[in-house]
Amino acid sequence: MSTVADFRPTPASAPPAQRLLKIGQLAARSGLTARNLRFYADAGVFGDLPRSPKGYRLFPPQAIQWVRILKASQAAGFTLDEIQELLRALRQDSAPCAHVRDALGGKLRVLEGRLAEIQLLVEILRITLGTPDGQSSDLGCNLMETLLNEAERLPALTELRA
Known part of the structure; x- marks a missing residue:
């Protein structure tokens, strides 16, 4: 070739x-x-x-x-x-197909990881937006308190705590 x-x-x-x-x-x-x-x-x-x-x-x-x-x-x-x-x-x-298959599989794994992160973010935002307005927290906004609590589930914050 x-x-x-x-x-x-x-x-x-x-x-x-x-x-x-x-x-x-x-x-x-x-x-x-x-x-x-x-x-x-x-x-x-x-x-x-x-x-x-x-x-x-x-x-x-x-x-x-x-x-x-x-x-x-x-x-x-x-x-x-x-x-x-x-x-x-x-x-x-x-025989380029093996190389192409590996590259496509790697990209799929990366995108699936991103998709899982995005789905978690969507869930966190839905939960946060379902919180009633109020000022019962030290932050002065229940929504922000809920967001902070829910954000503990994010891998990026978990890595920062480690």
Whole structure:
């Protein structure tokens, strides 16, 4: 399997599917701006890209798929570094599915953890808002007293007490 570094400019007579794309061409086909593509290329997301004799970045035709993967991965909550790893695996691994499966599973665990935290926060706020108004606490507001008591259940506060 060839890597990005193996791509070299092809003659103009080559079939269109074999030609490397300039950044403007990739922008037109992918929906990202040339500026965004430069940012991602400079960050190394697309790996090492060849350059034309005039110094223009050249993208293989697969870069259109890379941009689709980039957009989908960002929407799924992946960081730029994580996306770079995913794309590297797809470009270079002989069996990238294991790497992709691990990355997706790790992201799922992170998101499930966040979801549990958010569900706990929602529950705490509902309980707090169910508290009748009043000034029977030292804080001058029963709602704040309830919030402080309920917040003891939050992992972040539990970690601070440890």
